[in-house]
Amino acid sequence: MESLLAASSSLPAAAFSPPSSLSSTSSSPHALRSAVAGAARAVRCSAAKDSILYALEHDEMFNSAEVIQWESGKSINSIAAAQGIRIRRRCRPRYPSEGSGADKAVPRNMLEQIIWDKEVEVSQRKAKKPLQKVIESSQHAPPARDFVGALTAAYSRNVAPALIAEVKKASPSRGVLREDFNPVEIAQSYEKNGAACLSILTDEKHFQGSFENLETVRNSGVKCPLLCKEFVIDIWQIYYARSKGADAILLIAAVLPDLDIKYMLRICKNLGMTALIEVHDERELDRVLKIDGVQLIGINNRSLETFKVDTSNTKTLLEKRGDLIRDKGILVVGESGLFTPDDVAYVQNAGVSAILVGESLVKQENPGQAIAGLYGKDLLH
Numbered sequence: 001m002e003s004l005l006a007a008s009s010s011l012p013a014a015a016f017s018p019p020s021s022l023s024s025t026s027s028s029p030h031a032l033r034s035a036v037a038g039a040a041r042a043v044r045c046s047a048a049k050d051s052i053l054y055a056l057e058h059d060e061m062f063n064s065a066e067v068i069q070w071e072s073g074k075s076i077n078s079i080a081a082a083q084g085i086r087i088r089r090r091c092r093p094r095y096p097s098e099g100s101g102a103d104k105a106v107p108r109n110m111l112e113q114i115i116w117d118k119e120v121e122v123s124q125r126k127a128k129k130p131l132q133k134v135i136e137s138s139q140h141a142p143p144a145r146d147f148v149g150a151l152t153a154a155y156s157r158n159v160a161p162a163l164i165a166e167v168k169k170a171s172p173s174r175g176v177l178r179e180d181f182n183p184v185e186i187a188q189s190y191e192k193n194g195a196a197c198l199s200i201l202t203d204e205k206h207f208q209g210s211f212e213n214l215e216t217v218r219n220s221g222v223k224c225p226l227l228c229k230e231f232v233i234d235i236w237q238i239y240y241a242r243s244k245g246a247d248a249i250l251l252i253a254a255v256l257p258d259l260d261i262k263y264m265l266r267i268c269k270n271l272g273m274t275a276l277i278e279v280h281d282e283r284e285l286d287r288v289l290k291i292d293g294v295q296l297i298g299i300n301n302r303s304l305e306t307f308k309v310d311t312s313n314t315k316t317l318l319e320k321r322g323d324l325i326r327d328k329g330i331l332v333v334g335e336s337g338l339f340t341p342d343d344v345a346y347v348q349n350a351g352v353s354a355i356l357v358g359e360s361l362v363k364q365e366n367p368g369q370a371i372a373g374l375y376g377k378d379l380l381h
């Protein structure tokens with residue numbers, strides 16, 4: 001663990017990403033565990049410390065291959081780049097004196113901008129409510145609802161892709177979609193008109209969403225399972241989402257290296273939550289298909305880097321990997337840019353079991369009634 005200690009203490013705070021190293025099933029020797037505890041103390045980055053200490057407290061074990069990757073002292077950006085991930089983490093220093101020049105960097109695209117903003121937001125939120133506290137809050141939340149079960153039941157009821165209807169006020173690509181935005185009214189009207197699940201955007205800065213929206217929808221009597229639509233970069237956000245009533249959470253493969261996805265999936269499982277793992281291209285899909293325990297994959301027709309929407313993305317990826325996906329029993333969600341019954345039929349024929357729709361519903365005067373227009377028929381409850 002010498003190299004870990006050396007690497008971690010020489011990096012600017014927050015430049016070290018422990019989630020990439022903390023998932024496994026094999027047991028670890030005591031010596032390794034105490035060395036890791038030492039590393040946790042040596043790491044100045046509170047995110048790193050939290051994750052390490054959490055893992056220790058909860059008796060997480062370390063798999064040797066993963067520890068080697070961690071031990072190599074590689075930065076999260078080089079691990080991510082080796083997996084084809086283009087989004088860089090900014091790893092903002094906590095103190096100006098710890099700056100590494102990264103502050104002068106300019107984001108390459110909107111997704112990278114969002115992630116850099118998210119790093120700042122999460123560190124501020126964590127300063128107010130540390131991981132341990134948010135874990136405690138998550139333990140007081142009512143049990144998570146069965147997201148996948150709701151999708152499967154709706155699919156067989158309607159012989160049409162189950163609907164995850166999105167409560168979305170705005171987006172960076174489309175601006176404000178709905179001025180008169182009442183999340184509870186929209187959620188209730190989606191549920192009444194046959195949505196199987198709801199997606200609640202929680203990013204404030206770029207989507208004008210909020211965790212308050214998630215919480216008020218959860219407390220409004222809506223029964224549908226809820227997806228927290230967030231840009232997750234830290235396990236803290238998963239516990240926080242659960243504490244606010246989320247039943248599922250989005251994990252974006254374009255942002256998260258494989259080990260983070262594995263670690264986060266495991267946390268979701270412990271919390272009874274479903275992870276919707278979003279991919280946009282073949283490389284991301286192949287990475288995700290190698291991970292055990294994935295139940296739900298979303299294929300986004302919109303690139304979060306360029307905002308280009310192309311519905312044929314779902315079809316192309318399913319032509320290539322549909323058999324493997326079916327063999328693994330994974331459900332696929334077709335995401336974004338769906339407006340008409342033809343669009344729904346197109347992705348259904350491509351092999352999706354569910355669709356995630358925001359704009360085409362939320363822009364209509366009555367978002368719930370717009371569901372029948374989208375499907376060309378009423379959906380059954």
Ligand SMILES: O=P(O)(O)OC[C@@H](O)[C@@H](O)c1c[nH]c2ccccc12
Pocket residue numbers: 166168229230278300335336337338356357358359360
């Ligand atoms: O509004 P649309 O085009 O129907 O798309 C909904 C949903 O797929 C989209 O909001 C989305 C998909 N993946 C995301 C990741 C983050 C934020 C938003 C998204």
